[in-house]
C-alpha cells in the first residue's frame with residue numbers, strides 16, 4: 001500500500017493556480033523526486049504534502065489518513081518529517097541542542113539527548129555536537145537539517161532542496177546517507193533543482209510546470225519525455 005497519496009490537490013493564491021490537480025502516490029522505501037522549472041509550484045506542493053499549507057481542493061493521505069488541516073506537530077508525530085530550506089536555528093543553541101529539541105517530539109529530555117547523540121553519529125556530526133549551527137560549513141548545515149528530521153523518528157522524510165548550494169562532490173555525503181536510510185525502510189520525497197543529483201538518486205520523478213503535473217516516471221522515462229524537454233528548454237525541435 002502507498003505510504004503517501006496525493007489526490008487531485010490544487011492550491012490557489014488569489015487568481016493564480018500555483019498547483020493544479022496534482023495526483024501521485026509514493027510507495028514505502030521509495031525515493032520520489034519533484035522537479036520543474038522556477039515557479040512551477042514545487043515549494044507550494046511541498047507545503048501541501050507536509051501539511052503546512054492547506055490545499056484549496058483535494059486530499060493528502062499519509063498511511064491512509066488525511067493530514068489536511070492537521071497541525072505540523074501532529075503530522076510529525078504520525079511519522080512524516082520535513083526539512084526547511086533555510087536553516088532555522090537559535091543562535092545560542094548547540095548542534096546537539098537543536099537535534100535534541102527535535103527528539104523531544106517523542107521522548108523526555110534525558111532520552112531525547114541520547115537519541116540526538118545517536119542521530120549525530122548517524123550523520124557524521126558527532127564531533128560538532130557542541131558547535132553553534134551558524135559556524136558549520138554548508139554541507140554540515142545540510143546534514144544537521146537531515147539530523148533534525150531523523151531525530152523525530154520518521155517513516156517518511158520530505159527534503160526541500162537539501163542539496164542546494166553544494167557541489168556535486170559535497171552532495172555525495174548527504175546522498176549516501178539518504179540512500180542508506182532508504183535501505184533501512186525510510187521513504188523520501190525530494191524537491192530538488194540540482195538535476196544530476198535527483199536523476200541519480202530518485203526511483204521516480206514527478207515533473208511540474210506552471211502548477212500542472214506534466215510527467216511522472218523513472219529518470220530514464222523523464223529524460224526521454226517530450227513534454228519535459230519543452231518545459232525545461234521550450235524545445236520541440238528534437239522530433
Ligand SMILES: Nc1ncnc2c1ncn2[C@@H]1O[C@H](COP(=O)(O)OP(=O)(O)OP(=O)(O)O)[C@@H](O)[C@H]1O
Nearest residue numbers: 013016017018036037038039040041042043044045
Ligand atoms: N504565498 C503565496 N502567495 C502568492 N503567490 C504565491 C505564494 N507562494 C507561491 N506563489 C506563486 O505560486 C507559483 C508557484 O511558486 P512555487 O514557489 O511553489 O514554485 P517553485 O517551483 O517552488 O519555484 P522555485 O523553483 O523558484 O522555488 C509562483 O507563481 C509563485 O509566485
